[in-house]
Amino acid sequence: MQTSWRAAPPSTVGISLEAHISQQMEMSPGATGHFTSLLYQIALAAKLVDAQVRQAGLADVLGYTGDVNVQGERVQKLDTMANDTFITVIQRGQRACAIGSEELEDPILLPGGGRYAVAMDPLDGSSNIDCNISIGTIFGIYRRKSDPSVPGTLDDLLQPGTSLRAAGYLIYGSSTMLVYSTGPKFGVHGFTLDPNIGEFFLSHENIKVPQRGSTYSVNEGNTARWDEATRAWVEYLKQEDKETKRPYGARYVGSLVADAHRTLVKGGIFAYPADRKSPQGKLRLLYEANPMAFIFEAAGGRATSGKERILDIAPHQLHQRTPLIIGSPDDVATFERFAQEGGPVAETRAEPA
Ligand code: AHM
Numbered sequence: 094m095q096t097s098w099r100a101a102p103p104s105t106v107g108i109s110l111e112a113h114i115s116q117q118m119e120m121s122p123g124a125t126g127h128f129t130s131l132l133y134q135i136a137l138a139a140k141l142v143d144a145q146v147r148q149a150g151l152a153d154v155l156g157y158t159g160d161v162n163v164q165g166e167r168v169q170k171l172d173t174m175a176n177d178t179f180i181t182v183i184q185r186g187q188r189a190c191a192i193g194s195e196e197l198e199d200p201i202l203l204p205g206g207g208r209y210a211v212a213m214d215p216l217d218g219s220s221n222i223d224c225n226i227s228i229g230t231i232f233g234i235y236r237r238k239s240d241p242s243v244p245g246t247l248d249d250l251l252q253p254g255t256s257l258r259a260a261g262y263l264i265y266g267s268s269t270m271l272v273y274s275t276g277p278k279f280g281v282h283g284f285t286l287d288p289n290i291g292e293f294f295l296s297h298e299n300i301k302v303p304q305r306g307s308t309y310s311v312n313e314g315n316t317a318r319w320d321e322a323t324r325a326w327v328e329y330l331k332q333e334d335k336e337t338k339r340p341y342g343a344r345y346v347g348s349l350v351a352d353a354h355r356t357l358v359k360g361g362i363f364a365y366p367a368d369r370k371s372p373q374g375k376l377r378l379l380y381e382a383n384p385m386a387f388i389f390e391a392a393g394g395r396a397t398s399g400k401e402r403i404l405d406i407a408p409h410q411l412h413q414r415t416p417l418i419i420g421s422p423d424d425v426a427t428f429e430r431f432a433q434e435g436g437p438v439a440e441t442r443a444e445p446a
């Protein structure tokens with residue numbers, strides 16, 4: 094038998110996502126709990142989607158539905174299930190006035206005075222669904238702009254990333270993780286789902302992206318469609334130079350959540366630049382680029398289209414696309430020098446924030 098009991102030193106062991114969100118709420122003067130409850134709903138929907146993803150090979154939910162989504166892409170069954178799950182849970186929770194989803198041409202505009210607008214990609218990395226590679230969910234939350242006495246409007250979603258109240262992503266991978274931030278002041282935190290208990294626990298507290306990394310992540314199969322500056326940038330990363338620790342290693346999964354998460358934790362750069370096939374870029378501003386940009390900036394990283402800061406872009410369409418370059422500040426600065434000067438550059442360091 095123990096003769097005495099001593100309180101354990103402060104530790105993050107056993108801090109659930111719910112406890113963490115509640116703590117953050119207490120740190121926000123005037124918080125009413127509406128935002129907290131919306132985050133709980135997203136976490137709940139994510140657990141339901143996780144269960145579907147884990148069962149996918151068994152439950153006949155792999156493959157295509159036969160439909161084509163607004164982007165002209167073939168819809169997979171899991172895309173549809175994830176979309177339905179998030180929308181049902183968020184709608185029932187009554188905290189949102191508008192939901193914009195990659196899977197739906199038009200936003201869902203809700204009555205009931207919900208104070209937030211949610212932009213989301215319910216299942217990112219669709220091309221990887223059928224081969225057991227990490228996929229995920231990406232979301233951004235805005236405070237509504239419209240009058241709460243009427244249903245939400247498209248304009249509640251068409252806000253620049255600088256107006257995001259929170260953003261996050263889920264990875265359904267070798268483990269399931271939720272990473273979210275409510276801004277630089279509160280940091281970026283990662284939670285891992287304990288499948289035995291069905292609860293997310295804090296596993297990556299206050300994630301900071303390294304100042305510079307040693308990997309680049311880009312679909313090099315698109316080389317022939319890139320402009321000269323992008324080609325020169327990738328060639329530069331592949332050259333040998335001890336001082337700048339080149340060549341960089343190449344890592345590309347093809348699921349933004351996975352490529353971005355690795356870049357966030359280990360540093361380096363992820364890029365989906367504009368190319369001849371996708372002159373506006375491939376990724377979607379509101380529910381892919383903005384949430385990732387918000388998280389990277391909150392973790393000390395940077396996010397650019399090559400021409401401007403992602404979070405400053407004024408959206409005019411729900412499904413608008415943008416080039417996206419995110420990563421360690423020094424690595425993004427190097428990309429920008431190539432994009433702006435169109436050729437090789439001397440070693441680049443990010444401007445201090
Ligand atoms: P999705 O939302 O339909 O899954 O498409 C977005 C995905 C991203 O996850 C990933 O970064 C990119 O598309 C990969 O594109 P590509 O196959 O052209 O490299």
Ligand code: MG
Binds near residue numbers: 216349
């Ligand atoms: Mg996507």
